[in-house]
Amino acid sequence: MYNVLIVDDEKIIRIGMRTIIDWEAYGFRVAEIVSDGEQALEIIENQEIDLVITDIKMPKMDGIQLVKALKEREFEGQIIMLTSYGEFDLTRECLRYGVHDYLLKGTLRSSELAQALEAVQPKLKKRVAKTQEVDQEGKQKEQELIKEIIPKVLKDTTFTPPVAAFGKSYQFLVIKHIKSKFEQERNMDRTLKDYGTAIQNIISEVLPKRGKPFLVFEGDWCLYSLPTSSEMSHQEVLKISLQIQNLIKLYTNIKVIGVIGRSIYTTHDLVDSIEKCMQVAGMAFYCGYQDVLKEEKVHGLKDYKFKDKSTYEKQLHSAMKKGSYAEAIHTLEAYIEKLREYYIPQKQVEQILNNILHRFILDYGIYLDKNKEHLENIIDKYRKSTLLEEYHALINELIYTICTYMEQVRDKHYRKEIVEIMDYVEEHIGEKITLASIASQVNMNESYISRLFKNETGMNIINYINIRKMEKAKELLSEKNMIVKDVAYALGFEEQSYFNRMFNKYFGVNPKEYKKCTNT
CATH class of the missing domain: 3.30.70.270 (Reverse transcriptase/Diguanylate cyclase domain)
Structure with missing residues (x-):
């Protein structure tokens, strides 16, 4: 559909030109109708106009001045003049400036206008084809430039393009x-x-x-x-x-x-x-x-420096140390909501959560020792996660598992003999504790004690002793003035090397590495 601009200072002509034919039936659309050349130029500068139909004599800027102005602006559309009797000399002058045709206003019929439109169409088609060719060439160049810029921006957001x-x-x-x-x-x-x-x-x-x-x-x-x-x-x-x-x-x-x-x-x-x-x-x-x-x-997104990080993590580890599931879950939930509130960048959040996960495994892996398959399953799911809610759910599950086992180890709601054994272990944690020394304390057979403890707590008595010693070892290692050798002797180990091996067995790192990790 070609856009037509009609320019005439006579209102009756403007109305008549709009209704004289069915423009769209011939592939044209009347885009604008104005009363002088100045208005016409303004329209052409702001719209795509294919055909101008203009009167010769008009106020402000007449048809001849309009045609000259369009030639200077290298207007690529076509022009048809509307003229009256006695204006043929002016019309011939316009034809020298590239006007396609002229029509007599006083006797203009719809058939004459239709013929003029059909005659001008081939030139308009050539113009459109040429424009499309230029547009296609320009489009290809633009797309080549875009294809050159995009990879550079994705690799380096500081890249400045031409x-x-x-x-x-x-x-x-x-x-x-x-x-x-x-x-x-x-x-x-x-x-x-x-x-x-x-x-x-x-x-x-x-x-x-x-x-x-x-x-x-x-x-x-x-x-x-x-x-x-x-x-x-x-x-x-x-x-x-x-x-x-x-x-x-x-x-x-x-x-x-x-x-x-x-x-x-x-x-x-x-x-x-x-x-x-x-x-x-x-x-x-x-x-x-x-x-x-x-x-x-x-x-x-907000530019936010996460100042509360250490506060939340201290509260979280304090809750875990007490074995308080409810407190730990509540603290983690508040921590996650703070991250979510400010849309902390994903890599930063993943680093925060990875540190929490690793610290839990490091500090409390001793309680997961009897169910390593469950821990491995949590870690496997964690590594396959891509959403914050997935990470959150898995850390929650780990907290629940750890706190459940901690409760089993620390729970004193057992029969009198089991509580007496647990109290003895706590009181003599700095000594070498044997099954024989426990049996002497509670006046029971060693094999009976082992079976009773296992049935009541679900845990081997020697494993329980080691867990309590390793828990105490963590506390002592967190003190800056305690070296690894002193901690080993303080817990009744005659050889530091044996203490090192046992600590590494339960926590996956040697005591020196753990001390460095907790004191940084």
């Missing part, structure tokens, strides 16, 4: 491949580009009339050029973006999160949009991968 404006607006769907630590280790060299053919086919299926998708890949990222706002509404863009995200997950069996960027017009816009979309993609760690996110969510 300053350039695009001939059209772009809007990108930024897709991130979400990998757990387990997947990263197993697929070190596998990038999102390895799924490029599948992603291209999925987009072509969602939007079959769009042609080959414009995609750019770099590592765990992919950018797809979405339909612009002139082609599709915001809701439609959101809908197709969600379809693409879900179909990628369905057909490739990988986790992805999509972020819809804003409309961009320059290379500066492109870089800024990518950087913000990358930040927003990290928010999926908190809210999951079910919905497509939007670039404007970046305003919910």
Whole structure:
């Protein structure tokens, strides 16, 4: 459909020109009607006009001045003059400036106008074809520039691209491949580009009339050029973006999160949009991968220095030391909510939670010794997690397991003989405790004591003694003035090397490493 601008100072002519024929039946649309040349120039500067139909004599700027001005501006559309009898000399002058044809206003019929429109169409078609060719060439150059910029931005957000404006607006769907630590280790060299053919086919299926998708890949990222706002509404863009995200997950069996960027017009816009979309993609760690996110969510991110980290961790370890499940869970929940409130970056949160997990295993692995399979299962699930709620649930499970076993070890709600044995161990923790010395204390047979203790507590008596000694060893090692040798002797070990081996057996590190870890 070609856009027509009608210029005439007579109201009756303007009304008549609008209604004289069915413009759209001939492939034309009356875009604007104005009363003088100055208004016409303003319209042409701000709109795409293909055909100007103008009167010769008008106030302010007449038709001849308008035609000259359009020639100076290298107007690429066509012009038809409206003239009256006695204006033929003026009309001939206009024809020298490239006017296509002229029509007599006083006797103009619809058939004459229709013939004029049909006659001008071939020239308009050539112009459109030439414009499309130029546009296509410009589009290719733009896309080459975009393909050059995007990988550099994804690798280095400080990259500054050459300053350039695009001939059209772009809007990108930024897709991130979400990998757990387990997947990263197993697929070190596998990038999102390895799924490029599948992603291209999925987009072509969602939007079959769009042609080959414009995609750019770099590592765990992919950018797809979405339909612009002139082609599709915001809701439609959101809908197709969600379809693409879900179909990628369905057909490739990988986790992805999509972020819809804003409309961009320059290379500066492109870089800024990518950087913000990358930040927003990290928010999926908190809210999951079910919905497509939007670039404007970046305003919910806050620059926050997490000053309360040590306070929460001290409270958490204090609760664990007491074996208080309720207090530990409450503290962890408050800690997680603080992280969630400020959208602390995922890598920083993972480091915080990894340190908590490792410290729990280091400090309380002694209680998990009899059920190592359960601990290994928790760690395996943890390494395959990608969401904060998954990490949170698994640390909760670990806290519950540890506190349950701690309660079994420390619980004094047993029969009198068992409580007497436990009290004896606590009172003589700094001595070498043997089954014989316990039997002498409680006046029982050694084998009977072993069976009774195992039946009542579910734990071997020698293991219980070692656990209590190792728990005490941790307390002593946390004191700055205590060296490893002094701790070993304080707990009744005749040889430091034996103490070292036992400590390493229960905690996975030697006493010196543990002391260094807890005192940093």
